[in-house]
Amino acid sequence: MQQCTVLFQPDNIRLEVDKGTDLLTAARQAGIEMKASCGGKGSCGKCRVKVVKGSVDYQDQPTQDGWVAACQTLVLDDPVVEIPASSRLNGHQVLLAGAPALPASFPLKPLCRTVRLEVVPPSLTDPGNDLDRLCLAFARATGLQLAGLELEQIRSLPDLLRRNNWRLDLTYGIVGDSARLIGLEVPAGDAAPGSWGIAVDVGTTTVAVYLVDLASGTVAGQAGTHNKQAQFGDDVISRIIYADEQENGLADLQQAVLDTMNGLIQDLISRQGIQSREIKAVTVAANTTMTHLIFGIQPRYIRLEPYVPAVSSFPVLIAGELGLTVHPQALVYAFPAVASYVGGDIVAGSLINGMTESEALTLFLDIGTNGEMALGNQDWIVTCACSAGPAFEGAGITDGMRAMPGAIEGISIDPATYEVTCFAIDGAKPVGICGSGLINALSAMRQTGIIDRAGKIQDLATPRLRRSDGGMEYVLVWAGETAGGRDIVITEADVKNLLRAKGAVYAGLRSLLKAVDLELDSIERICIAGGFGNCLNVAAAVEIGLLPDVAPEKYHFLGNTSVKGAYTALVSSGAVVAAEDLARRMTYLELSLGNGFMEEFMAALFLPHTDLTLFPSIDK
């Protein structure tokens, strides 16, 4: 195979590849993380690059400005390729919440802790073996039975005991009723050393991590970034296809998410001056597909009818088995899933949103890359997932982007002139528009008559409304005011996408209510979780029919309940038992069955809905 050299700019990274390699693959091999929402199928156009020099084979025609999709451009002869910032995953910010408080129902009882043991030395009259002596000292100190020791741990015990004059710091994790040995260490200092834990929310799009002092339950640091799997596709379906169809696809995806987690952990512990060996427990809340990928389990059948995961309740592993750069014996606990599309993140959220401790009917809504919800109280919970698609995370939208600096969030439109005022995150020059911005835009466009109830963009007297190849579009920001030098627009196709997304969520809610024979007004609390965080404008979301039209005081924003649930399991081992029990008790409603979902969905593809009586507070 003929070799060519690709030079990527402005990185100035040179790489030898086989002739015929596409530029997206070449960039990945060069360690450059590029957006690839469609997973490299040439349909999303997010992996735009410019070929500055050299020869390539264009599968698609370049734009007038010379932009091409990297995944559709094959190396012919030593090209120089420019990758703009807008095509990169780097620099992504994750909105982190304030440090969480431990729910009252979960007292501080860390998933693992360290205890200093004084083991009674043997004598001729008391010649019991080393392991029994250790277990006895442990039982006296903790009241717990030490179980399931690894052979390597037993092998190290005799010398360790004698070298330290029968004093040891023993770190253990709680698995069910028994204590599992994590590590034995030479005592250093007067008190037993602290143990640290990592709580992780692995989203399809973003990964958020807490560093937790297990003795006190204090969150010592937070970090977040994009999931490096985004190089292989934006949504769970494209990831599953990649895992299923590509050679080493599963291994690539597992490595990508582990790299993401390890990078965040490294970042946090180096900030705090902690060694990776001091991290002795990791809890993970993630959707079902992500959890499969983290564990290296093929998620193929999640995508195929009847949509069955390989496993719902994952085994408690040790970190060394997975390749997390923490203490090799650290416990790794992943929240159990309910079904293929209702995962451990929803179980984690349901565990801490209060719904299991109250008679009050609660709706828990997590709108991320997908839309999942749970409805219930302390006695019962039903749950469903609606394939809302990632529109609210900016995917599939012409100028959509995630919530990061430069993303337009606030929008107001003058009803007389149709002129628009935009506010981008961090006051930066606008780059695109994020989920909460899209909701605000849709709401404002509806109120000002720019779109009608069916989402059709009207042809009104303003230069901001214009006809393009794909139909009408509305210019939010003119090229001169943007960071990218191109108009930021909302097209009729964007509106359709958003209608489908919001319609799916609302139809899911209606189907769920119908399944338990309850009405909207019986819901006493609506808890919102997910990327929106506190940025979601409830009035606008109700205006477009995404959220139900109920009293605003019923709404509660809980932020990232997934990482908060993971945190709770880390600091209260009872939460692990509770989560396993909760997942078994949550009843899954499959929306593709004949439960009226499609009718509800069709009815919800309007602004706000075909049935206006459902939205009494909305100005018609």
Added chain:
Amino acid sequence: MQQCTVLFQPDNIRLEVDKGTDLLTAARQAGIEMKASCGGKGSCGKCRVKVVKGSVDYQDQPTQDGWVAACQTLVLDDPVVEIPASSRLNGHQVLLAGAPALPASFPLKPLCRTVRLEVVPPSLTDPGNDLDRLCLAFARATGLQLAGLELEQIRSLPDLLRRNNWRLDLTYGIVGDSARLIGLEVPAGDAAPGSWGIAVDVGTTTVAVYLVDLASGTVAGQAGTHNKQAQFGDDVISRIIYADEQENGLADLQQAVLDTMNGLIQDLISRQGIQSREIKAVTVAANTTMTHLIFGIQPRYIRLEPYVPAVSSFPVLIAGELGLTVHPQALVYAFPAVASYVGGDIVAGSLINGMTESEALTLFLDIGTNGEMALGNQDWIVTCACSAGPAFEGAGITDGMRAMPGAIEGISIDPATYEVTCFAIDGAKPVGICGSGLINALSAMRQTGIIDRAGKIQDLATPRLRRSDGGMEYVLVWAGETAGGRDIVITEADVKNLLRAKGAVYAGLRSLLKAVDLELDSIERICIAGGFGNCLNVAAAVEIGLLPDVAPEKYHFLGNTSVKGAYTALVSSGAVVAAEDLARRMTYLELSLGNGFMEEFMAALFLPHTDLTLFPSIDK
């Protein structure tokens, strides 16, 4: 370092070694297994070789015939070395007992078995995960909970279920109350496949193995050989020193015993046409040091006061972790030890010798490389070990050897002429004398007055009695009638060794009785186990004061109770629970403490004893 080439004959194996390497080490590296009772310290003289050509550095002077100890001879310049058959471990036979019957108290309930499962396929209305479906089908078929699945097993499950149309053969092992998955297989044939097990007795000297059909409990084959660790020393102490002091010593010893086990397993399964993957459970009964070495646990502290093992109750492992060539997930169960010198072999024997099921006071005596005994009944058991040394296995005796063809076993001496008639095993030309032969010899020599009560050889009128460098010796067989062409003799030093060995056993028994304040005649059954098997002449053993002088009908020969106990655990999982419980209930008596052992020992260094009232039936 200068390299030399050693040529070993008659093997015709050529090997490059560093100049200065001793010939014992060189032979080991060449894969030739040599005797080395003392572990290569130059004291036992078992590793005799002849340097035929080339140059060596003799640390000890060669004999007139040119024999030298290989361990004391260093390579200088390309020697040719002859290793006689008598210096090799090869060709060793282990006496195997007939197939055992399962004790009535342990019903057939194999440690592992295979069940054919029909898993209910998922549907949109029943979309539960694959693992839960498997567990449900298993619980329905067996009434057991499947626990603790390995990640790899979960990873393989989805495709395996679908490839076989939701039918699987599942092999599981019983660990405590739960079932552990061993393997999932594609059904072949109409019935679920059989599962096989291996029961192993790992003695310091010999290893014996049963191949067992787990479904029926039938022993399909037996095999035995020498423990390849014998290359590194004869007794447990020399092995512990080797493990402790040599670089890679522990790994060498572990590999040697695993190689021994794997060789026997391979031998048995190839005879039966069984694949190694069909072996799904392995049970091991061994002394404490051997069990440590099998598991790769440093036995150092077993040898150092206060003689503490690292562990007594060993974790249930999977074979792949250890490196046994059976199914990689096969269960490996080792019997628990009571103390450093009362191991799993004694627990295994006590489990099946009937003492735990009767009110009758039973003495269980296992005379192998060491002497261990247990005394008790269904309510209590005390146990001790006496460092009898390996004299009864032929070690430390001028012409001692193990029970194999050519070993003299039967001896009769004419009281008038002192002429002797010997019978060697298999009618072969005599090579040496084994343990039961030594007992017979001692008895006959005492009866005929060749030795006095103190073991001193008399100077009587026969050419068979002569004075040598080390004192008097008695010629059992003249050179011309032996296989080796040298006189086979018993020296005064040999007699002293045997007196110490038999005295230690008898003194141990007396100490044990004193500890529970009982007399000899309260013992209702005496069970003899160990290498002697049925060859032990009880009258002769009583005559020399090795065994107590009680009614002959109280004696029972149980053969190799160690491998029989391992067999019982293999076919009755309840025996595993019982063995763990039994080991905890057995009270260990440390003979080096002030319990009168030394006084008893000194009194027992006579034939039969200083206190003749203890041996009323013996002709004075």
